[in-house]
Each structure stands twice: as C-alpha cells, then as structure tokens.
Amino acid sequence: MVAAATVAEPSLVADFAAGGGALLEAAAARWPQAALLATDIDAEAVAAIRVRHPSWRAQRLDFTANGARLAVSREALGDRGDCVVLLNPPFSERGAAARWTVSLDEYDYRCGRALAFACWAADSLSPASELICLLPAGVVHSERDASAMAALARLGDLEVTPCEGDSLFTGFRLRTVCLRLRRGPLSPALDGEREEAGATPPIDGLARGQAKAWTEASSRFRGPAFVHTTDLREGRVMIRRRLPAAHPRSDDPLCGPMVLVPRVGRPDVRKVCVWVDRGEGLVISDCVIAIRRESLPAAEGLAQTMRRSWALIEPCYGGTCAPYITLKRLAAVLGSLDIEVGPAASSDDLETVVAVGG
Numbered sequence: 302m303v304a305a306a307t308v309a310e311p312s313l314v315a316d317f318a319a320g321g322g323a324l325l326e327a328a329a330a331r332w333p334q335a336a337l338l339a340t341d342i343d344a345e346a347v348a349a350i351r352v353r354h355p356s357w358r359a360q361r362l363d364f365t366a367n368g369a370r371l372a373v374s375r376e377a378l379g380d381r382g383d384c385v386v387l388l389n390p391p392f393s394e395r396g397a398a399a400r401w402t403v404s405l406d407e408y409d410y411r412c413g414r415a416l417a418f419a420c421w422a423a424d425s426l427s428p429a430s431e432l433i434c435l436l437p438a439g440v441v442h443s444e445r446d447a448s449a450m451a452a453l454a455r456l457g458d459l460e461v462t463p464c465e466g467d468s469l470f471t472g473f474r475l476r477t478v479c480l481r482l483r484r485g486p487l488s489p490a491l492d493g494e495r496e497e498a499g500a501t502p503p504i505d506g507l508a509r510g511q512a513k514a515w516t517e518a519s520s521r522f523r524g525p526a527f528v529h530t531t532d533l534r535e536g537r538v539m540i541r542r543r544l545p546a547a548h549p550r551s552d553d554p555l556c557g558p559m560v561l562v563p564r565v566g567r568p569d570v571r572k573v574c575v576w577v578d579r580g581e582g583l584v585i586s587d588c589v590i591a592i593r594r595e596s597l598p599a600a601e602g603l604a605q606t607m608r609r610s611w612a613l614i615e616p617c618y619g620g621t622c623a624p625y626i627t628l629k630r631l632a633a634v635l636g637s638l639d640i641e642v643g644p645a646a647s648s649d650d651l652e653t654v655v656a657v658g659g
C-alpha cells in the first residue's frame with residue numbers, strides 16, 4: 302500500500318485505524334522525514350504505539366464519530382497538499398445495509414463501513430494529498446456502495462487495483478482491492494443518466510462508454526487502455542491505465558480512429574481529442590463519448606471542425622446539476638455542421654453503443 306502512493310515526500314502520513322501501526326512503520330521506512338499520526342478506537346493499541354514510537358502522534362479516536370473525526374482529521378491534514386492517509390479499515394460488519402452516512406461535495410450518501418472510512422478520510426484531504434485504502438473487492442461492484450463510490454471518484458484521480466493474493470480474515474479468504482485517490486479539483490456529478498437509459502436504436506458511429514469511472518484499472522495491467530475524462534488533455538489522449546486482460550470489458554474494446562469528448566463535465570474545447578488506434582482498442586468510461594471515423598485523417602478533420610465550431614457545441618451541454626451532453630444532442634449539433642456521425646456501428650458494438658434515435 303505504501304508503494305502505491307504518488308506523493309513524493311509527504312510532510313504527514315496518517316492512519317485512522319492504525320491498529321498495531323504496521324502501515325505507518327512501512328511509511329516511516331519510506332519517508333523518514335514525514336510526521337506520523339496514528340489514531341484508533343482501541344485504547345490499548347494506541348497506548349502500545351505510544352510506547353513503541355514516542356515520536357509519533359498517537360491518540361484514541363472513534364473514526365465513526367463525526368465531531369471528533371472532523372476535529373482531528375481537519376486539524377492534522379488542514380490545508381496541506383502533501384499528506385498521505387493510509388487506511389486498512391475494519392471490514393466485518395453485521396448486516397449488509399448501507400448504514401453509514403458520508404457527506405461528499407455537499408451531498409449525503411449511504412454506504413457500508415469500510416467505504417465510509419475511505420470517504421471520511423478523503424473528505425478531509427486537501428488537493429494533491431492522497432488516500433491509499435484497502436477495501437473488500439465487493440465494495441467496487443456492490444449496488445449498496447455504488448453512489449458513494451461514484452462520489453469518491455469525482456473527488457480526484459481515483460485508481461482501484463486488485464490486491465495480489467487474497468487476505469486471510471478469520472479463516473476465510475477475501476478478495477481485496479487497493480483504492481488510491483489523489484485529491485484534485487472536483488469533477489461534476491454523473492448527471493443525465495436517465496435521459497439516455499431505455500435507449501432506442503443506436504446512432505451509428507457514436508459510442509457512449511459503459512465502464513464505470515472507478516473501473517479496476519492500473520498502469521500495471523496489460524489489457525486494453527482505459528480512458529476517462531481526466532485522461533483527455535490539451536487535445537491528446539493520455540494513456541495512463543489499462544484494464545486487466547481478464548476484465549469483462551477487455552473483450553469488447555472500441556477499435557479504429559475516433560474523436561473522444563466528455564459526455565459529462567464542464568465543456569472544454571481542449572478535451573476534444575483524437576485517438577490513434579494502433580490496433581489494441583480502447584475502453585472508455587461512462588463519462589466519455591467516442592465518435593468513430595473510418596480513417597485517421599477523417600478523425601483529425603472532425604476534431605478540427607469541432608474545435609472551430611466549439612461556440613455551437615458548447616451550449617449543447619446542459620443539465621440541472623453538472624453539465625452533460627446526450628448522444629442525441631451531439632448528433633444533432635454535428636448534423637447542423639454537416640457532419641455525419643457514421644460509419645455504421647458493427648453488430649459487435651451494439652452493446653457499447655447507447656443512443657436515442659433522432
């Protein structure tokens with residue numbers, strides 16, 4: 302977990318469920334200059350840490366208690382943009398209900414306890430600080446935790462990687478994932494989902510991504526490249542993460558040259574990007590739309606036209622919460638620019654292409 306951090310030299314490393322302090326000991330070995338903060342609900346564990354590591358700040362804290370948590374975490378992490386929080390929260394929880402409330406970006410979400418620990422910690426972080434948290438793999442896929450996961454993904458750059466080997470918990474094996482969140486500027490809520498649900502015939506050549514923004518993806522994997530809106534930068538597609546080869550979406554990448562634009566997000570002409578397919582295919586998140594072209598020059602020509610005509614396209618992003626564009630609106634505005642959105646989607650693509658007929 303410590304190796305997953307991307308903050309080069311944190312001034313503070315904190316663990317709010319520090320237990321025996323093993324995670325912070327690993328952190329101290331990697332960053333000898335960092336200050337260390339260990340809290341835990343277990344008074345004996347805290348006392349033992351104080352004895353073993355007198356230079357650390359150690360205190361008893363029930364992380365589920367809102368007032369005490371906010372006082373300690375905000376005071377410690379404050380405005381610092383160079384902190385790392387390491388968390389191996391308690392997993393076991395009686396009942397499967399989403400019992401815990403987390404407030405992120407001014408909205409309340411309910412989720413299970415392990416994810417709630419991650420959300421509470423993430424909420425205290427300033428931009429550029431980082432959370433590395435171990436979670437049961439079920440959190441990433443469960444209905445119960447889906448809305449809180451989506452809110453967490455909007456707080457910054459989120460990566461979820463399956464842990465190698467399973468953890469042994471009281472006699473049974475549990476699949477776990479490592480969640481890494483580097484706080485950044487907020488990205489908008491996923492809005493407009495319902496407008497495109499129940500879709501009618503696809504619009505040829507327009508594909509809306511189907512993979513969740515927090516899909517398990519990492520630079521270590523060897524499957525197809527995975528692209529989210531944060532990977533669309535200055536007209537270029539930054540390939541930073543791939544899916545595992547065995548991931549269900551790895552069998553169904555989008556192929557061929559295409560123009561990528563955000564479906565959800567503040568409209569930004571710099572995010573109109575050309576994807577040059579070198580034969581490996583691409584999986585896009587559900588916040589991205591792909592417009593496929595038959596050749597690279599055609600994709601580049603389309604991107605140029607869209608950039609030149611941005612004053613017409615930009616107002617097509619609407620919505621009561623975060624701005625978004627529907628495939629129907631995109632097809633209509635491209636049509637008004639005499640751009641056909643073909644070529645036709647192949648039958649293989651029909652599952653990934655979602656659209657509203659015009």
Ligand SMILES: C[S@@+](CC[C@H](N)C(=O)[O-])C[C@H]1O[C@@H](n2cnc3c(N)ncnc32)[C@H](O)[C@@H]1O
Binds near residue numbers: 320321324341389390
């Ligand atoms: C899996 S252990 C963490 C191990 C630890 N990170 C290490 O490196 O050794 C989970 C810890 O969460 C603590 N814990 C459980 N409920 C808590 C709560 N409400 N607030 C703070 N800590 C809690 C437990 O006392 C336990 O030490």
